[in-house]
Amino acid sequence: MNPIAQQALDEARGRLGDVPGRPFKNRKPWTLHDEARLVLLYPDTPMPELIAVFVRPYWSIYNKAYALGLRRSDEYLASEHACRLRREENPGVGSRFQKGQTSWNKGISYAAGGRSAETRFKAGTLSGKAAMLLQPVGTERVTKDGIRQRKIRDDGPPQRRWKSVHMILWEETNGTVPPGHIVVFRDKNTQNIDVGNLELISRAENMRRNTIHRYPPELKETIRQLGKLKRAISEAPNEKQDD
Structure with missing residues:
Protein backbone atom coordinates (compact mmCIF):
# COMPACT_ATOMS: atom_id res chain seq x y z
CA MET A 1 0.00 0.00 0.00
CA ARG A 86 -12.29 -8.06 -15.15
CA ARG A 87 -9.17 -10.24 -15.05
CA GLU A 88 -10.64 -12.87 -17.35
CA GLU A 89 -11.71 -11.88 -20.81
CA ASN A 90 -14.35 -14.63 -21.06
CA PRO A 91 -14.96 -16.33 -17.70
CA GLY A 92 -17.11 -19.45 -17.61
CA VAL A 93 -16.69 -20.26 -21.29
CA GLY A 94 -15.65 -23.80 -20.46
CA SER A 95 -18.92 -24.56 -18.67
CA ARG A 96 -21.27 -23.21 -21.33
CA PHE A 97 -23.24 -25.31 -23.80
CA GLN A 98 -21.38 -25.63 -27.07
CA LYS A 99 -23.05 -25.59 -30.48
CA GLY A 100 -24.46 -29.03 -31.23
CA GLN A 101 -24.11 -30.25 -27.65
CA THR A 102 -27.00 -32.39 -26.38
CA SER A 103 -28.73 -31.37 -23.17
CA TRP A 104 -28.40 -33.83 -20.29
CA ASN A 105 -32.19 -34.04 -19.85
CA LYS A 106 -33.06 -34.67 -23.49
CA GLY A 107 -35.51 -37.56 -23.83
CA ILE A 108 -36.25 -37.78 -20.12
CA SER A 109 -39.97 -37.98 -19.34
CA TYR A 110 -41.28 -35.98 -16.40
CA ALA A 111 -44.87 -37.23 -16.62
CA ALA A 112 -46.61 -37.26 -13.27
CA GLY A 113 -48.11 -40.47 -12.01
CA GLY A 114 -51.58 -41.31 -10.78
CA ARG A 115 -54.59 -39.96 -12.71
CA SER A 116 -52.95 -36.69 -13.74
CA ALA A 117 -53.23 -37.59 -17.43
CA GLU A 118 -57.04 -37.48 -17.20
CA THR A 119 -57.05 -33.79 -16.21
CA ARG A 120 -54.40 -32.45 -18.59
CA PHE A 121 -55.25 -30.09 -21.41
CA LYS A 122 -55.34 -31.79 -24.76
CA ALA A 123 -53.59 -30.37 -27.79
CA GLY A 124 -55.55 -27.42 -29.18
CA THR A 125 -57.66 -27.01 -26.05
CA LEU A 126 -58.35 -23.44 -24.95
CA SER A 127 -59.58 -22.25 -21.60
CA GLY A 128 -61.11 -19.20 -19.97
CA LYS A 129 -61.74 -16.08 -22.03
CA ALA A 130 -59.98 -17.40 -25.13
CA ALA A 131 -62.32 -20.40 -25.29
CA MET A 132 -65.38 -18.17 -24.81
CA LEU A 133 -64.34 -15.81 -27.60
CA LEU A 134 -63.96 -18.70 -30.04
CA GLN A 135 -67.44 -20.11 -29.37
CA PRO A 136 -69.52 -20.28 -32.57
CA VAL A 137 -72.18 -17.67 -33.32
CA GLY A 138 -75.46 -18.71 -31.69
CA THR A 139 -73.84 -20.01 -28.51
CA GLU A 140 -75.64 -18.90 -25.35
CA ARG A 141 -74.34 -18.18 -21.87
CA VAL A 142 -75.69 -16.81 -18.57
CA THR A 143 -73.96 -13.86 -16.89
CA LYS A 144 -73.36 -13.60 -13.15
CA ASP A 145 -76.47 -11.37 -12.99
CA GLY A 146 -78.60 -14.16 -14.45
CA ILE A 147 -79.00 -12.54 -17.91
CA ARG A 148 -79.01 -14.96 -20.82
CA GLN A 149 -76.81 -13.83 -23.71
CA ARG A 150 -76.26 -15.08 -27.24
CA LYS A 151 -73.19 -14.70 -29.41
CA ILE A 152 -74.13 -12.71 -32.52
CA ARG A 153 -70.77 -12.07 -34.22
CA ASP A 154 -67.12 -13.14 -34.32
CA ASP A 155 -65.53 -9.78 -35.06
CA GLY A 156 -65.32 -6.51 -33.15
CA PRO A 157 -64.63 -5.92 -29.45
CA PRO A 158 -65.36 -8.91 -27.18
CA GLN A 159 -68.12 -7.07 -25.29
CA ARG A 160 -70.00 -6.43 -28.57
CA ARG A 161 -69.97 -10.03 -29.71
CA TRP A 162 -72.66 -11.03 -27.19
CA LYS A 163 -76.18 -9.66 -26.81
CA SER A 164 -78.92 -10.28 -24.27
CA VAL A 165 -81.52 -12.73 -25.55
CA HIS A 166 -84.43 -10.64 -24.25
CA MET A 167 -83.09 -7.63 -26.20
CA ILE A 168 -82.91 -9.73 -29.35
CA LEU A 169 -86.50 -10.88 -28.83
CA TRP A 170 -87.74 -7.33 -28.21
CA GLU A 171 -86.06 -5.94 -31.34
CA GLU A 172 -87.37 -8.79 -33.49
CA THR A 173 -90.90 -7.90 -32.32
CA ASN A 174 -90.81 -4.11 -31.86
CA GLY A 175 -87.75 -2.80 -33.67
CA THR A 176 -84.53 -1.22 -32.48
CA VAL A 177 -84.36 0.05 -28.91
CA PRO A 178 -84.12 3.87 -29.06
CA PRO A 179 -81.18 5.68 -27.43
CA GLY A 180 -81.53 6.28 -23.71
CA HIS A 181 -83.89 3.32 -23.24
CA ILE A 182 -83.56 -0.25 -22.02
CA VAL A 183 -85.71 -3.38 -21.99
CA VAL A 184 -86.58 -4.75 -18.54
CA PHE A 185 -88.54 -7.69 -17.14
CA ARG A 186 -91.96 -6.76 -15.79
CA ASP A 187 -91.90 -9.46 -13.10
CA LYS A 188 -88.15 -8.99 -12.37
CA ASN A 189 -87.56 -12.64 -13.34
CA THR A 190 -84.65 -12.70 -15.78
CA GLN A 191 -85.47 -16.30 -16.70
CA ASN A 192 -88.96 -15.38 -17.93
CA ILE A 193 -87.93 -14.37 -21.45
CA ASP A 194 -91.32 -13.81 -23.01
CA VAL A 195 -92.22 -10.79 -25.11
CA GLY A 196 -95.25 -10.16 -22.89
CA ASN A 197 -92.96 -9.93 -19.87
CA LEU A 198 -90.69 -7.33 -21.49
CA GLU A 199 -91.06 -3.59 -21.13
CA LEU A 200 -89.28 -0.67 -22.80
CA ILE A 201 -88.45 2.14 -20.35
CA SER A 202 -86.07 5.08 -20.25
CA ARG A 203 -82.91 4.90 -18.22
CA ALA A 204 -84.27 7.73 -16.06
CA GLU A 205 -87.37 5.67 -15.30
CA ASN A 206 -85.21 2.67 -14.52
CA MET A 207 -83.23 4.77 -12.07
CA ARG A 208 -86.42 5.95 -10.36
CA ARG A 209 -87.68 2.40 -10.05
CA ASN A 210 -84.43 1.24 -8.54
CA THR A 211 -84.52 3.99 -5.91
CA ILE A 212 -88.21 3.73 -4.99
CA HIS A 213 -87.43 1.45 -2.06
CA ARG A 214 -86.19 4.48 -0.14
CA TYR A 215 -89.69 6.00 0.05
CA PRO A 216 -92.62 5.19 2.42
CA PRO A 217 -95.11 2.53 1.23
CA GLU A 218 -97.84 5.06 0.35
CA LEU A 219 -95.43 7.13 -1.73
CA LYS A 220 -94.13 4.03 -3.48
CA GLU A 221 -97.66 3.15 -4.63
CA THR A 222 -98.25 6.72 -5.84
CA ILE A 223 -95.03 6.63 -7.91
CA ARG A 224 -96.04 3.31 -9.45
CA GLN A 225 -99.51 4.54 -10.37
CA LEU A 226 -98.03 7.74 -11.82
CA GLY A 227 -95.66 5.68 -13.96
CA LYS A 228 -98.56 3.59 -15.29
CA LEU A 229 -100.52 6.75 -16.08
CA LYS A 230 -97.62 8.26 -18.01
CA ARG A 231 -97.18 5.09 -20.03
CA ALA A 232 -100.91 4.96 -20.80
CA ILE A 233 -100.86 8.58 -22.00
CA SER A 234 -97.82 7.96 -24.21
CA GLU A 235 -99.37 4.82 -25.72
CA ALA A 236 -102.77 6.49 -26.47
CA PRO A 237 -101.64 8.35 -29.65
CA ASN A 238 -100.17 5.14 -31.06
CA GLU A 239 -103.43 3.27 -30.48
CA LYS A 240 -105.41 5.99 -32.34
CA GLN A 241 -103.05 5.76 -35.29
CA ASP A 242 -103.45 1.98 -35.41
CA ASP A 243 -107.28 2.44 -35.55
Missing part, protein backbone atom coordinates in the same frame (compact mmCIF):
# COMPACT_ATOMS: atom_id res chain seq x y z
CA ASN A 2 1.36 3.42 -0.89
CA PRO A 3 2.08 5.91 1.93
CA ILE A 4 -0.91 8.15 1.16
CA ALA A 5 -3.37 5.23 1.28
CA GLN A 6 -1.78 3.93 4.46
CA GLN A 7 -2.09 7.34 6.11
CA ALA A 8 -5.74 7.62 5.11
CA LEU A 9 -6.42 4.11 6.37
CA ASP A 10 -4.82 4.89 9.70
CA GLU A 11 -6.90 8.06 10.01
CA ALA A 12 -10.09 6.17 9.24
CA ARG A 13 -9.28 3.50 11.80
CA GLY A 14 -8.66 6.21 14.35
CA ARG A 15 -12.05 7.82 13.68
CA LEU A 16 -13.89 4.51 13.82
CA GLY A 17 -11.97 3.21 16.81
CA ASP A 18 -11.76 -0.21 15.08
CA VAL A 19 -15.33 -0.98 16.07
CA PRO A 20 -16.46 -4.07 14.02
CA GLY A 21 -19.72 -3.71 12.13
CA ARG A 22 -20.04 0.01 12.73
CA PRO A 23 -22.55 1.33 10.13
CA PHE A 24 -21.66 3.98 7.59
CA LYS A 25 -23.12 7.44 7.88
CA ASN A 26 -26.03 7.96 5.52
CA ARG A 27 -25.96 10.74 2.92
CA LYS A 28 -22.43 11.76 3.82
CA PRO A 29 -21.55 14.47 1.30
CA TRP A 30 -18.47 14.23 -0.86
CA THR A 31 -16.15 17.16 -0.35
CA LEU A 32 -13.66 18.50 -2.89
CA HIS A 33 -10.93 17.02 -0.73
CA ASP A 34 -12.59 13.59 -0.86
CA GLU A 35 -12.94 13.77 -4.63
CA ALA A 36 -9.30 14.77 -5.09
CA ARG A 37 -8.19 11.88 -2.89
CA LEU A 38 -10.42 9.45 -4.83
CA VAL A 39 -8.90 10.61 -8.13
CA LEU A 40 -5.48 9.78 -6.70
CA LEU A 41 -6.33 6.44 -5.09
CA TYR A 42 -9.00 4.83 -7.26
CA PRO A 43 -6.83 3.63 -10.19
CA ASP A 44 -4.65 1.30 -8.04
CA THR A 45 -6.26 0.89 -4.61
CA PRO A 46 -8.35 -2.21 -3.77
CA MET A 47 -11.95 -1.55 -2.76
CA PRO A 48 -11.60 -2.73 0.87
CA GLU A 49 -8.93 -0.07 1.41
CA LEU A 50 -11.05 2.59 -0.32
CA ILE A 51 -13.94 1.71 1.98
CA ALA A 52 -11.69 2.18 4.99
CA VAL A 53 -10.27 5.44 3.66
CA PHE A 54 -13.56 7.13 2.82
CA VAL A 55 -15.75 5.36 5.39
CA ARG A 56 -18.41 4.76 2.76
CA PRO A 57 -20.08 1.70 1.23
CA TYR A 58 -18.57 0.31 -1.95
CA TRP A 59 -21.51 1.40 -4.11
CA SER A 60 -21.06 5.02 -3.05
CA ILE A 61 -17.41 4.89 -4.08
CA TYR A 62 -18.22 3.21 -7.39
CA ASN A 63 -20.91 5.81 -8.14
CA LYS A 64 -18.61 8.72 -7.41
CA ALA A 65 -15.79 7.18 -9.47
CA TYR A 66 -18.18 6.74 -12.38
CA ALA A 67 -19.39 10.34 -12.04
CA LEU A 68 -15.78 11.57 -12.10
CA GLY A 69 -14.91 9.37 -15.08
CA LEU A 70 -12.31 7.37 -13.15
CA ARG A 71 -10.99 4.01 -14.36
CA ARG A 72 -8.86 1.28 -12.87
CA SER A 73 -5.30 1.12 -14.20
CA ASP A 74 -4.14 -1.73 -16.44
CA GLU A 75 -1.73 -2.85 -13.71
CA TYR A 76 -4.57 -3.08 -11.17
CA LEU A 77 -6.82 -4.99 -13.56
CA ALA A 78 -4.03 -7.51 -14.12
CA SER A 79 -3.40 -7.95 -10.37
CA GLU A 80 -5.02 -10.38 -7.95
CA HIS A 81 -7.03 -7.56 -6.40
CA ALA A 82 -9.12 -6.96 -9.50
CA CYS A 83 -12.52 -8.55 -9.95
CA ARG A 84 -12.31 -11.98 -11.56
CA LEU A 85 -14.67 -10.88 -14.31
Whole structure:
Protein backbone atom coordinates (compact mmCIF):
# COMPACT_ATOMS: atom_id res chain seq x y z
CA MET A 1 0.00 0.00 0.00
CA ASN A 2 1.36 3.42 -0.89
CA PRO A 3 2.08 5.91 1.93
CA ILE A 4 -0.91 8.15 1.16
CA ALA A 5 -3.37 5.23 1.28
CA GLN A 6 -1.78 3.93 4.46
CA GLN A 7 -2.09 7.34 6.11
CA ALA A 8 -5.74 7.62 5.11
CA LEU A 9 -6.42 4.11 6.37
CA ASP A 10 -4.82 4.89 9.70
CA GLU A 11 -6.90 8.06 10.01
CA ALA A 12 -10.09 6.17 9.24
CA ARG A 13 -9.28 3.50 11.80
CA GLY A 14 -8.66 6.21 14.35
CA ARG A 15 -12.05 7.82 13.68
CA LEU A 16 -13.89 4.51 13.82
CA GLY A 17 -11.97 3.21 16.81
CA ASP A 18 -11.76 -0.21 15.08
CA VAL A 19 -15.33 -0.98 16.07
CA PRO A 20 -16.46 -4.07 14.02
CA GLY A 21 -19.72 -3.71 12.13
CA ARG A 22 -20.04 0.01 12.73
CA PRO A 23 -22.55 1.33 10.13
CA PHE A 24 -21.66 3.98 7.59
CA LYS A 25 -23.12 7.44 7.88
CA ASN A 26 -26.03 7.96 5.52
CA ARG A 27 -25.96 10.74 2.92
CA LYS A 28 -22.43 11.76 3.82
CA PRO A 29 -21.55 14.47 1.30
CA TRP A 30 -18.47 14.23 -0.86
CA THR A 31 -16.15 17.16 -0.35
CA LEU A 32 -13.66 18.50 -2.89
CA HIS A 33 -10.93 17.02 -0.73
CA ASP A 34 -12.59 13.59 -0.86
CA GLU A 35 -12.94 13.77 -4.63
CA ALA A 36 -9.30 14.77 -5.09
CA ARG A 37 -8.19 11.88 -2.89
CA LEU A 38 -10.42 9.45 -4.83
CA VAL A 39 -8.90 10.61 -8.13
CA LEU A 40 -5.48 9.78 -6.70
CA LEU A 41 -6.33 6.44 -5.09
CA TYR A 42 -9.00 4.83 -7.26
CA PRO A 43 -6.83 3.63 -10.19
CA ASP A 44 -4.65 1.30 -8.04
CA THR A 45 -6.26 0.89 -4.61
CA PRO A 46 -8.35 -2.21 -3.77
CA MET A 47 -11.95 -1.55 -2.76
CA PRO A 48 -11.60 -2.73 0.87
CA GLU A 49 -8.93 -0.07 1.41
CA LEU A 50 -11.05 2.59 -0.32
CA ILE A 51 -13.94 1.71 1.98
CA ALA A 52 -11.69 2.18 4.99
CA VAL A 53 -10.27 5.44 3.66
CA PHE A 54 -13.56 7.13 2.82
CA VAL A 55 -15.75 5.36 5.39
CA ARG A 56 -18.41 4.76 2.76
CA PRO A 57 -20.08 1.70 1.23
CA TYR A 58 -18.57 0.31 -1.95
CA TRP A 59 -21.51 1.40 -4.11
CA SER A 60 -21.06 5.02 -3.05
CA ILE A 61 -17.41 4.89 -4.08
CA TYR A 62 -18.22 3.21 -7.39
CA ASN A 63 -20.91 5.81 -8.14
CA LYS A 64 -18.61 8.72 -7.41
CA ALA A 65 -15.79 7.18 -9.47
CA TYR A 66 -18.18 6.74 -12.38
CA ALA A 67 -19.39 10.34 -12.04
CA LEU A 68 -15.78 11.57 -12.10
CA GLY A 69 -14.91 9.37 -15.08
CA LEU A 70 -12.31 7.37 -13.15
CA ARG A 71 -10.99 4.01 -14.36
CA ARG A 72 -8.86 1.28 -12.87
CA SER A 73 -5.30 1.12 -14.20
CA ASP A 74 -4.14 -1.73 -16.44
CA GLU A 75 -1.73 -2.85 -13.71
CA TYR A 76 -4.57 -3.08 -11.17
CA LEU A 77 -6.82 -4.99 -13.56
CA ALA A 78 -4.03 -7.51 -14.12
CA SER A 79 -3.40 -7.95 -10.37
CA GLU A 80 -5.02 -10.38 -7.95
CA HIS A 81 -7.03 -7.56 -6.40
CA ALA A 82 -9.12 -6.96 -9.50
CA CYS A 83 -12.52 -8.55 -9.95
CA ARG A 84 -12.31 -11.98 -11.56
CA LEU A 85 -14.67 -10.88 -14.31
CA ARG A 86 -12.29 -8.06 -15.15
CA ARG A 87 -9.17 -10.24 -15.05
CA GLU A 88 -10.64 -12.87 -17.35
CA GLU A 89 -11.71 -11.88 -20.81
CA ASN A 90 -14.35 -14.63 -21.06
CA PRO A 91 -14.96 -16.33 -17.70
CA GLY A 92 -17.11 -19.45 -17.61
CA VAL A 93 -16.69 -20.26 -21.29
CA GLY A 94 -15.65 -23.80 -20.46
CA SER A 95 -18.92 -24.56 -18.67
CA ARG A 96 -21.27 -23.21 -21.33
CA PHE A 97 -23.24 -25.31 -23.80
CA GLN A 98 -21.38 -25.63 -27.07
CA LYS A 99 -23.05 -25.59 -30.48
CA GLY A 100 -24.46 -29.03 -31.23
CA GLN A 101 -24.11 -30.25 -27.65
CA THR A 102 -27.00 -32.39 -26.38
CA SER A 103 -28.73 -31.37 -23.17
CA TRP A 104 -28.40 -33.83 -20.29
CA ASN A 105 -32.19 -34.04 -19.85
CA LYS A 106 -33.06 -34.67 -23.49
CA GLY A 107 -35.51 -37.56 -23.83
CA ILE A 108 -36.25 -37.78 -20.12
CA SER A 109 -39.97 -37.98 -19.34
CA TYR A 110 -41.28 -35.98 -16.40
CA ALA A 111 -44.87 -37.23 -16.62
CA ALA A 112 -46.61 -37.26 -13.27
CA GLY A 113 -48.11 -40.47 -12.01
CA GLY A 114 -51.58 -41.31 -10.78
CA ARG A 115 -54.59 -39.96 -12.71
CA SER A 116 -52.95 -36.69 -13.74
CA ALA A 117 -53.23 -37.59 -17.43
CA GLU A 118 -57.04 -37.48 -17.20
CA THR A 119 -57.05 -33.79 -16.21
CA ARG A 120 -54.40 -32.45 -18.59
CA PHE A 121 -55.25 -30.09 -21.41
CA LYS A 122 -55.34 -31.79 -24.76
CA ALA A 123 -53.59 -30.37 -27.79
CA GLY A 124 -55.55 -27.42 -29.18
CA THR A 125 -57.66 -27.01 -26.05
CA LEU A 126 -58.35 -23.44 -24.95
CA SER A 127 -59.58 -22.25 -21.60
CA GLY A 128 -61.11 -19.20 -19.97
CA LYS A 129 -61.74 -16.08 -22.03
CA ALA A 130 -59.98 -17.40 -25.13
CA ALA A 131 -62.32 -20.40 -25.29
CA MET A 132 -65.38 -18.17 -24.81
CA LEU A 133 -64.34 -15.81 -27.60
CA LEU A 134 -63.96 -18.70 -30.04
CA GLN A 135 -67.44 -20.11 -29.37
CA PRO A 136 -69.52 -20.28 -32.57
CA VAL A 137 -72.18 -17.67 -33.32
CA GLY A 138 -75.46 -18.71 -31.69
CA THR A 139 -73.84 -20.01 -28.51
CA GLU A 140 -75.64 -18.90 -25.35
CA ARG A 141 -74.34 -18.18 -21.87
CA VAL A 142 -75.69 -16.81 -18.57
CA THR A 143 -73.96 -13.86 -16.89
CA LYS A 144 -73.36 -13.60 -13.15
CA ASP A 145 -76.47 -11.37 -12.99
CA GLY A 146 -78.60 -14.16 -14.45
CA ILE A 147 -79.00 -12.54 -17.91
CA ARG A 148 -79.01 -14.96 -20.82
CA GLN A 149 -76.81 -13.83 -23.71
CA ARG A 150 -76.26 -15.08 -27.24
CA LYS A 151 -73.19 -14.70 -29.41
CA ILE A 152 -74.13 -12.71 -32.52
CA ARG A 153 -70.77 -12.07 -34.22
CA ASP A 154 -67.12 -13.14 -34.32
CA ASP A 155 -65.53 -9.78 -35.06
CA GLY A 156 -65.32 -6.51 -33.15
CA PRO A 157 -64.63 -5.92 -29.45
CA PRO A 158 -65.36 -8.91 -27.18
CA GLN A 159 -68.12 -7.07 -25.29
CA ARG A 160 -70.00 -6.43 -28.57
CA ARG A 161 -69.97 -10.03 -29.71
CA TRP A 162 -72.66 -11.03 -27.19
CA LYS A 163 -76.18 -9.66 -26.81
CA SER A 164 -78.92 -10.28 -24.27
CA VAL A 165 -81.52 -12.73 -25.55
CA HIS A 166 -84.43 -10.64 -24.25
CA MET A 167 -83.09 -7.63 -26.20
CA ILE A 168 -82.91 -9.73 -29.35
CA LEU A 169 -86.50 -10.88 -28.83
CA TRP A 170 -87.74 -7.33 -28.21
CA GLU A 171 -86.06 -5.94 -31.34
CA GLU A 172 -87.37 -8.79 -33.49
CA THR A 173 -90.90 -7.90 -32.32
CA ASN A 174 -90.81 -4.11 -31.86
CA GLY A 175 -87.75 -2.80 -33.67
CA THR A 176 -84.53 -1.22 -32.48
CA VAL A 177 -84.36 0.05 -28.91
CA PRO A 178 -84.12 3.87 -29.06
CA PRO A 179 -81.18 5.68 -27.43
CA GLY A 180 -81.53 6.28 -23.71
CA HIS A 181 -83.89 3.32 -23.24
CA ILE A 182 -83.56 -0.25 -22.02
CA VAL A 183 -85.71 -3.38 -21.99
CA VAL A 184 -86.58 -4.75 -18.54
CA PHE A 185 -88.54 -7.69 -17.14
CA ARG A 186 -91.96 -6.76 -15.79
CA ASP A 187 -91.90 -9.46 -13.10
CA LYS A 188 -88.15 -8.99 -12.37
CA ASN A 189 -87.56 -12.64 -13.34
CA THR A 190 -84.65 -12.70 -15.78
CA GLN A 191 -85.47 -16.30 -16.70
CA ASN A 192 -88.96 -15.38 -17.93
CA ILE A 193 -87.93 -14.37 -21.45
CA ASP A 194 -91.32 -13.81 -23.01
CA VAL A 195 -92.22 -10.79 -25.11
CA GLY A 196 -95.25 -10.16 -22.89
CA ASN A 197 -92.96 -9.93 -19.87
CA LEU A 198 -90.69 -7.33 -21.49
CA GLU A 199 -91.06 -3.59 -21.13
CA LEU A 200 -89.28 -0.67 -22.80
CA ILE A 201 -88.45 2.14 -20.35
CA SER A 202 -86.07 5.08 -20.25
CA ARG A 203 -82.91 4.90 -18.22
CA ALA A 204 -84.27 7.73 -16.06
CA GLU A 205 -87.37 5.67 -15.30
CA ASN A 206 -85.21 2.67 -14.52
CA MET A 207 -83.23 4.77 -12.07
CA ARG A 208 -86.42 5.95 -10.36
CA ARG A 209 -87.68 2.40 -10.05
CA ASN A 210 -84.43 1.24 -8.54
CA THR A 211 -84.52 3.99 -5.91
CA ILE A 212 -88.21 3.73 -4.99
CA HIS A 213 -87.43 1.45 -2.06
CA ARG A 214 -86.19 4.48 -0.14
CA TYR A 215 -89.69 6.00 0.05
CA PRO A 216 -92.62 5.19 2.42
CA PRO A 217 -95.11 2.53 1.23
CA GLU A 218 -97.84 5.06 0.35
CA LEU A 219 -95.43 7.13 -1.73
CA LYS A 220 -94.13 4.03 -3.48
CA GLU A 221 -97.66 3.15 -4.63
CA THR A 222 -98.25 6.72 -5.84
CA ILE A 223 -95.03 6.63 -7.91
CA ARG A 224 -96.04 3.31 -9.45
CA GLN A 225 -99.51 4.54 -10.37
CA LEU A 226 -98.03 7.74 -11.82
CA GLY A 227 -95.66 5.68 -13.96
CA LYS A 228 -98.56 3.59 -15.29
CA LEU A 229 -100.52 6.75 -16.08
CA LYS A 230 -97.62 8.26 -18.01
CA ARG A 231 -97.18 5.09 -20.03
CA ALA A 232 -100.91 4.96 -20.80
CA ILE A 233 -100.86 8.58 -22.00
CA SER A 234 -97.82 7.96 -24.21
CA GLU A 235 -99.37 4.82 -25.72
CA ALA A 236 -102.77 6.49 -26.47
CA PRO A 237 -101.64 8.35 -29.65
CA ASN A 238 -100.17 5.14 -31.06
CA GLU A 239 -103.43 3.27 -30.48
CA LYS A 240 -105.41 5.99 -32.34
CA GLN A 241 -103.05 5.76 -35.29
CA ASP A 242 -103.45 1.98 -35.41
CA ASP A 243 -107.28 2.44 -35.55
